[in-house]
Amino acid sequence: MSVPRDAAARAETLRREIERHNHQYHVLDRPLVTDAEYDGMFRELQDLEARYPELLAPDSPTQRVGAPPGEAFAGVTHRAPMLSLNNAFGDDEVEAFDRRVREALGKDAVEYAVEPKFDGLAVSLVYERGVFKLGATRGDGYTGEDVTANLRTVRSIPLKLAGQAVPALLEVRGEVLMQKQEFDALNRAQRERGEKEFVNPRNAAAGALRQLDSRVTATRKLAFFSYGVGAADGTPGFARHSEMLDYLAEFRFPVAGERAVVKGMAGLLDYYRGIGEKRQRLPYDIDGVVYKVNDFAAQERLGFVARAPRFAVAHKFPAEEAMSEVLAIEVQVGRTGALTPVARLKPVFVGGVTVTNATLHNEDEIRRKDIHIGDTVVVRRAGDVIPEVVRVVAEKRPAGARPFSMPERCPVCGSKVERLEDEAAARCTAGLYCPAQRKQAILHFASRRAMDIEGLGEKLVDQLVDKGIIETPADLYRLDAEGLAGLERMAEKSAANLVEAIGRSKRTTLARLIYSLGIRNVGETTARDLALHFGDLEPLIVADEDALKRVPDVGPVVAKSIAQFFAEPHNRKVVESLRGAGIVFERVSKPPPKSGVAGKTFVLTGTLPHLTRDEAKERILQSGGKVTGTVSKKTDYLVAGADPGSKHDKARELGVTVLDEDGLLQLLGEKA
DNA sequence: GATCCTCGAGTTCT
């Protein structure tokens, strides 16, 4: 059946009209027709498409209601990497940025394009000959996920470009987010349905974007704002960033209404303060503002450092603080028996999540901050992740507030607690007789960097130890599916998986085995050093303190912990039964020193395009290099991926050579 | 003996 020409023409007209009204409504916030009129057009188009399926095109607005679930998302390699921005906290860091830019350009005052920094999810939209073809998440900056079907449901994203010369290729970069109003409505609905509420608009948007069923995404009313162009072919030459945004706006892409062009440092700070004041009233969440050198020729001259442009910076708002109340201070027992006080807080929403716990580190810390139970405290998410009690609000201390004192007996096993003269931590003296320490020892043994037993988590270890099924790590190798039956959350399948994972862990390396024993003061690095030096388990077990001190980086304290560990009959027995269980390990041989890497010290930061950080570390070690965690004068190379943190700034300060993944691979001789 | 650099250990929430 062929499609009558007038039907095709009518469908085309309807699509254009509907998209125009979408734009008026969702982007400009100025509807020209009533909702009923809009619905009428929409239904007419749907009818036409139902009658003549040939008319149905992926760029039709009717497709915005979503399609049934597809497969899992396919990976998409970005045509041009989606880089991240360096962050500036505080005026001084912005000043430093502006100074670097001025010096590099030889100008007194630079013109900047400025805009709010949306707290959403970065996406890339690819238009081929004006038709929306591919939408992808940012992912690690190099590869993202294909979420085209979901993005198609976002009303403010044009499905087809019109109104000016359409380029052969246009990749629009922007942010998908959920406006505050939609977020509130969504949570109200979730509450009424008795379903879980979302913690913040960002998470709600992320959840919606990762729906396998785009019909669900369609109901979530996501918004989109564009801020740049990635790959392009056939676009006019822009002289300025602001012109490029005008061009996008002309194509009906939503662009931040708050965007502006300012001049010099004073202009930047004025803008920052202005947006800061408006922040609460904006319809969406933002976490700072972005400054970009407006002139493209200047941008090009400035270029990139590692993975971030030198011509732009994100000026972040300070970490959000909130007030809460210390309901109680509980004490946790760690692997080494260290007692750590943890504040149980009245749940408080800060920095995008609800915080209920915060570590107080030790007794001295509590005294220093003078924290009482019942106090009102200021809470912040330090480094944007770990909650921290900043200070006590002294005026609000209730009459009944009680000071904290470290218990004299272990809260888990009741043994004596002891605090050595020169140590900050109080410790339970029961050692492995304390169930808490026994559990932690087993968890450490099974952890990823140790024996890597997948599926053996805290809940399971709790049950296994509490029921007396296992006492030591060695007992794990005697478990079978029957022994696991009857435990909570342990059906046949998971039991079989666990037994299989335990079996797999028998093949390991000497370094991992030593590390997994959980000897005090022996972490991953020291375990490696020991493995390399002794080559086998036996000589390590019998080594005395003097022999141990001959190992590089092992001094009197570490030597003593090791000797003490193996002097303990219980530990020897565990090691013996581990061997009996059939653990086999590779001997370690000295790595063949490769020129360029051997003897050099590396620091890794950010997400690399292909390797994980662990893989990169492994390769460097294999080639005789060293990997440390902090940048210092002794660092030879910083390997930086996407989203580098503070280490990158430090490296720049110290003039440390910064490599990207390619550079590292070249150095390793794995790439021409 | 002082200083700098690393390592180890502990921690939150999704």
Next chain:
DNA sequence: CTCGAGGATC
């Protein structure tokens, strides 16, 4: 990530 402390270096 951050703190505390062990080890190396001068």
